[in-house]
Structure formats: structure tokens, C-alpha cells
Amino acid sequence: MERLRAMGCTVTVPAQGCCGRTLLERGDRRGAAGMAHGMIGAFAGCGPVAVPNRACAAMVRDQYPVLLADDAAWGGRARDLAARCRDLTDLLIRAGDPRTDALSRQVIATRDRTLAHLDRHLRMVEDRLRDSGGQVHWATSAGDAVTIIRQLCLNHGIGPAILDGSPLLMEIGLEEALAGAGMTGSGADSPPLIGISGAGFLVAETGSAVIIPDAGPDAGLDSGAADTLFAPCHIVVAAIDRVVPTLSDASALLRLWSEGGGLPPRVLFATGPRGAGDADGPDIFHLVLLDNGRTDLLAASGAPPPRLAQRAGWVWRLLSRHPSLYRHVTSFVSRVHGYGGSFQARWRDADHG
Amino acid sequence: MDRRDAILNRVRATVAGMAVLADAPPPPSATRGLTNLGLIEMFGKRAIAAGASVERVADTARVPHAVADHLTALGMAQQARVAGDPWLRSIPWNRRPRLSLSFGRARTGDQVGVGAALAGVAETGTLVIPSGSDQAAGLLFLPPIQIVILPLHHIVGTLDDAWRGMAIRQQARGLGMPSSVCLATGAGAGRLHVILVGEPDAAHP
Secondary structure, three states, rough: HHHHHHOOOOOOOOOOOOOOHHHOOOOOOHHHHHHHHHHHHOOOOOOEEOOOOOOHHHHHHHHHHHHOOOOOOOOOHHHHHHHHEHHHHHHHHHOOOOOOOHHHHHHHHHHHHHOOOOOHHEEEHHHHHHHHOOEEEEOOHHHHHHHHHHHHHHOOOOOOOOEOOHHHHHOOOHHHHHHHHHOOOOOOOOOOOEEEEOEEEEEOOOOEEEEEEEEEEEEOOOOHHHHHHOOOEEEEEEEEEOOOHHHHHHHHHHHOOOOOOOOOOOOEEEEEOOOOOOOOOOEEEEEEEEOOOHHHHHHOOOOOOOOOOHHHHHHHHHHHOOHEEEEEEHHHHHHHHHOOOOHHHHHOOOOOO | OOHHHHHHHHHHHHOOOOOOOOOOOOOOOOOOOOHHHHHHHHHHHHHHHHHOEEEOOOOOOHHHHHHHHHHHOOOOOEEEEEEEEEHHHOOHHOOOOOOOOOOOOOOOOOOOOEEOOEEEEEOOOOOOOOOEOOOOOOOOOOOEEEEEEEHHHHEOOOOHHHHHHHHHHHHOOOOOOOOOEEEOOOOOOEEEEEEEOOOOOOOOO
């Protein structure tokens, strides 16, 4: 807020309720509509509305007009609010804060440029990785990806698989599927022979999968994450909408990866199996490119204002499907931002209300 | 292959006609205009800020002492796994006879890993460690105590400089992108200790 004010904006925080997203997800359309009425009333007569939480922004922007489409009194107002709704980050960047945003602007421009030719970049990833000796698989859905990976494990048949804690693997429910088939190993008694990890993003010019092991809360990588990288057979799952064209673009993105600035502690650019003279690395390398609804989101975000749904949507779909992950993420976010309560409570605490 | 074509066709249909923003220029680097000495100082500061410890020694003959003393300070046994890099093998390790070393890739149960880095990036305090016949990136992920030896003249300004340096080295060897490249910034799973070796070049301060 201080930053918006410093840029010459007038910032007000009207008394407001909740966007009602949780009600809608439970199927309570009437309850959600009630919440929506409250929100629309609260923000009547404002200019652009800055929404700090991307999921709430997506709700107000994408769901309110649909929810209230049949409501003669509220439908128009819902569309009006949706049109004024902005992601806070976008607003900060558009308002041109010079301090940190040159890098974010560069990364956002890169992302839009890449998405506009996504098919070409994906094909380049495939070609380059094949040249390096890796194998590429395409999965349209979560079930598809699980089937492919299970088949790969069976084909290699060289022992138990170990997974890292990547959100992509949780999204496709791989751990449950493999554990059900008795194909995971703890790795405690014998070193794992198949490592499966999720990639943060891909680099088109080299065909690399960029793996960013999650640093745990006790400032350590979970040891499983490191073990997956050096198993004799490495399988990497990557989302099709996370591609950057060059290594240089990858550097810029990595510098924005962590909340506090700075690079993540360990990053691995994995590009195929180890070379003839290499001391280290996997003998076999597979990349599974996962769509699982990302093309639909891309299509939905084509209409103006673009990009918001693309960014908020997939994270949200993933979280809402996995309650434990949702709890984990929300508690993490509240820890990072140093608040436990609602936005209003924080506002009161800051002595403004 | 129909899954591949189906996905690619849908992606192509979706992105066709998508609006493209004007390209934003990259922000000026914090390292622009710095001398070599400035880069070395900045690398040390950023690496320490990220949680690594940094030490400088005058030449490679001092490296065995630095490694042994670091292990003693941590209360560790004088045992380490060292990457099979010819340069690392050429270090006069016998200056510290009690230091017991084995060369090669990391194995489960290793406590201490010693490796060399291709580049140190001043802007972020990052070490760049590509795979190759002479490197073992696993030494920076698996053991809880990680020691990296970096010659002073391998410190560059930005990550892009490091990528360029790597591309030149790979081209000279007739190779493409290394099968793995590890970027290590500060402490990850274990402790990271960086030993900077050499004197700054007097001709290019």
C-alpha cells in the first residue's frame, strides 16, 4: 500500500467480507452469490480494485459474472467489478515502480513472448533433449502421465522409485499410484534406482529441465529430493506452459524465484543422461510433458485482461484438489507474510482502521 | 505419437494471435563497471549473505591446510570425497598426511564432498558446477559438508557471463550442453564452504 501511495495513487480499503470462493467450491451457489453481493456493494464507486490474493482475484474476475449472469439486478454490477479487478502485482508493475520491477517486467515480457509461440518452444525442447540422449513423452491428463511413468518403471525394472515433493507430482497423484502398485522404496536400505522429480521450468535452447529442490522449513533439502537427482534412471515431469527460450531468460527467472530475492540454494539444469566421460548423472533420462488442463487455461486467458487466470488458475485447481497441500501452502504463505489473520485484521493491527 | 500431436495442435490453435508485449530491456547489472577486485569482494559478500562461509588462500599448496582446518573446526573426521578433476588431483594433498581422501563421485553415506567450480557469480554469490569428466555435481547435493575450491580468476559478474564461459569451454571440447549443471547459492542441505585460491591479477586489478 505504501508503494502504491508512493506512486501517487489514492488507496482505500472499504469494509468487506470474503469473496465466497470456498462456498462456491463446496457447491453452495446461493451462499456464494450472497458473498458476491456484499463484495460488489463494498467496492461500488471505486476505481481499479487491487487484489493481493491471486485466487480471490480469479474468483472475482472470472466467477462473479458467471455466478450472477441470470440475476438482472446484480449481473451488470458483477461484470463492472470484474472489469476493474487487478492483480496487485500487475498494478504495481504497471504503475512503474522502478525499484525492483525492471527484472519482473523483463520476466513477464519473456513469459508472454514465449506463450505466444509455445508450440515452437515445446518442439525445440523435444529436439534438443533428444539430441542429448533423453526421451520425451507427452501426457494430456494426470491419468495419462501416471500410466506413462508406471510403464517406464516397469520397462526399466531396475528397482524401487523415489519421488521428490514437487507440486507437479502431487498434482498427478503419482505417489499414491506407485505406492499402490508397490513400486516406491524408502531408499533407507538400498539406494533408489529410479528417481522421479518435477521441473520448475524448461529451457528451450538447450532442452534442459530446471529442477529446484524445495528447501525444507529446517533449512535443509529433503534428502529424498537430492537422491532422486542421482539415481541411475531419472524421470522428470514438466508442465507445458513453463518454458523459457534461453539460459539467460532462465537466470532472470531464477533471480525472482524466491520470495526474499536471491537464487534458490540449489538448482539443477538436467539435460539428458550423462555423457560418455561424465563422473556423475543418470544412465537413462525421461522427460514427461504434462498438459492436464493447461491448454484450456491458456485458451481461457486469451480474452482480455490476459494472464491473470493463467497464473492463478492452475495453482488454484491444484490446491483445491489436495486439502493437505492447501493447508501446507496457506500456512507457508501466512508465515512468509508474517500474519495469521485476515487482511482486515492486519489493517487494524497496523493502526489504520 | 498422436498424444504429442494432439497437445501441440491445441497449443498452436490457442496461442495463435495472442498479443505480445513489447520486450522489456534487462535491468543494468549491479556488477557493471566493477574491477576484478570489486567482483571478488562482491562474490564473497553475496555468498556469505546466502549462508556459505568463504575463505581465501594464496595458492593451491595452502588448500589441504584450509580443508583440514575447516573439518577440525567442525569437529569432523579428516575424511573427504574429492571430485576426480585433474586440477584437484594435482593439489599437494600430502601436506596434511592425516587427511584421508578418496577421489570419485559421491556415494550414499559420504560426509564431506570437495569439488571445484567452473565459475563464481559475483552478482548473486552463486557457484556454477557443470558435469563433465572432471566434475561430480552430486558432491554438492548429497554430503552434509560441502567444500568448493574456486580459483580467483574464475569469478565473473553475472550468471549470463558464466553461461557464456561454459558455452566456450563446451565448444572447445566439441560438446553441447553438459548433462547436468548445478547452481549452488549458499547453504542448501548441508554447510557450504568456499575456498578462493590465488592472488588477484596485478595487471588487471
